[in-house]
Amino acid sequence: MLFNSLDFAIFLPLVFLLYWFATQFNLRFQNLLLLAASYFFYGWWDWRFLSLIILSTLIDFFVGRRLEVESSPSKRKYLLLVSIVANLGMLGFFKYFNFFVENFTAAYSLFGITLNSYSLKILLPVGISFYTFQTLSYTIDVYKKTIKPTKDFISFAAFVSFFPQLVAGPIERAKNLLPQFLKKRSFNYHQSTEGLKQILWGLFKKMVIADNCAEYVDMVFGNPEGYPGSVLLLGAVLFAFQIYGDFSGYSDIAIGTAKLFGFKLMQNFAYPYFSRDMAEFWRRWHISLSTWFRDYVYIPLGGSRGNRAMQIRNIFVVFLLSGFWHGANWTFIFWGGLNAVFFLPLLLRQTNRQHIEVAAFNQVYPSFKETGAIILTFFLTVLAWIFFRAASLPDALRYILRMMDQSLLSWPRLDPSMSTKILGVLILLMLGVEWHARKKEFGLSLFAASKPQILRWIFYAFLIACIGMYMQTGESPFIYFQF
């Protein structure tokens, strides 16, 4: 079920009403309702996928329970291994099996050995990378004794499958989300209105910004030879806004929806395109995944401790894994590697933590220096996004070479269904709102309750009108569902 669909527009109010009216007096019933709603939400795509999530839940619940009572370090390690192998095994099979087989065959052919290529038609279960990482974090934390395992299976199953963030994050940690399932939740007016505002902002970013950018992006990336360099550059820039609008929009809807049920999820995007260097960008982009890799890969590898070579290795491992997490394609791996290359100079000069606060922290506008840094960082990310979007590495390289030729200086012209001027204005509107809200949790937090209600309402209604007038009318799934 897509957030931007009529199905969800019916599903959400129904679950909301049942949750606060029929089950609010009993925490167990509330959790049971959330679990049922989450399975229904997930099964809406393909009920067969439910078996995987249930299996993952069962394994990690029982591994968690065993870890609590087991004191022998070797047995504890063995239990952790069971969880990791089971979860990563499922992820590996469904997401990476064909990739490995194809590359294995190709590698052998380099030595003149021909292997029969064997690939399976495997359906990728929606959001498998997200819930796998979420449930893995639970067993790892229990193993490390950072958290205590739960005895409440319903709460645990609801934590693994919580529908707002099930298919595209934020990838929650058990430490943050699981305790929320275990304590009584009561309706909070302020939290609920904030939730609705965040949903609205997410829908605007997804349906207006991302989906309209996608129309241009698909045209340009589908036929790069047919356009001059300036259009290719525009296409790459618009892809940057597409993927941001799409993914951060999804996160906003997810976090906002969770708020309606009394849950607080972690912030997943903190205005990444206002970053002044790549280190800051990666602290602000897909925060739940970056911190997952930081906590469960980077730090166990030694983090920034050790000699330079170790540090460089750790950075590359994390970025390459992050790229690979996105999909079974060399483009994603290269994208990860390229980001590591961008990140490296900051690490080596030990300037990777110089921008902790948001840009122009105590000012309205950034300084010239900050503006330059923001623009440079943005274009570095745009360059990397080309690899992310392209179908293959050669395609990406051809795109960049074509983009860099003298036609880059021509005036970009495209003819999609919507005026480029309108799209430009809407992107500026999004950036303007987010710039002013950059110290807050999400774009529309800008409009605090202290502002006159009529102004707030006019703006919210205006956003709804923009969605109605400029949304794409065909079905448009979220990009990150494929990961």
Next chain:
Amino acid sequence: MRKFGLKLFLFFTFAFLVYCGFVILVGELGNPKFKKNLNYVKGQRGHTYSRLRDAEKVKNPDLLIFGTSLAFKGFDTRIFEANGIDAFNLGTAGETPLQTEFMIRRYLKKIDPEYVIYEVNAEWFATNRIESALDIISNLPYIDWETVKMAARINKVRVYNNLIYSFYKAHLAPDDGFVEPVRNNDDLYIPGGGYVETRIIHNYPVEIGARKLYFSEKQKRAFERSLDYMDDLGVKYILIMSPITNHHYNAFENAAEIDQYYSSKGTYMNFNYIEELDDSLHFGDSRHLNQNGVIIFDKEVIKYLKDDLGVFKEK
């Protein structure tokens, strides 16, 4: 919670008003690229504007025809008139059964014909396109509850936006003095009859791949609701499949299955087997008859009505 519910209700009411204002404002802007999801098409296609105004004046004809462009470009009311049958043609371009249902509910009681011809165009049963809804809504002289119900059944944002803007244009905006010309490029509208005569051109067949038509469940339900509605009113109806080129028709792999479906729903005749019709001489394109073809087809229809069904025999 009560405060939340109340505020939400107030906000959505307020947002609806702002939304309507925004749609009207954008609708008044000139550049169509600013109006991505607003396709107001007054008087642009198939003379729907003139036809819907004529429909307000027609009363108790012998025959009322509903359907797609194959209807309003295929059933020449002058030929029926010459054969003693008073007919009015209420087809619109690209009309799916959902839109036909609307036309039937809005006009059938008011016009009160003796017989209805429901032109069944199989290709439009297999799609959920909305062009006809936009065309009809844009050209209605007034918006009524049936129009709102049709929009809700189609449930597409472009239809809702069109409904809002058309309501404004029909009821609130000052009269813009629009008069639809009788001749629009190759098409000549026949006032009072709803028929559109097209300039005689000849079809040059192009390759059409074989395909199966899968009817949309939504359209089938709308079609069946329309028939039930006519049954309830006691209006007699005849289902007619208009001829398209053999070349085009033979590309439908499940034509027999389609015939079977329509036959099961009432009196039905498929006119794709008129031997006299030639794909080039009698068609303007792969679907539409030219006037030479219309004359042959309409004579066959009248013969079918009078001789086979015994309808209007005395006329």
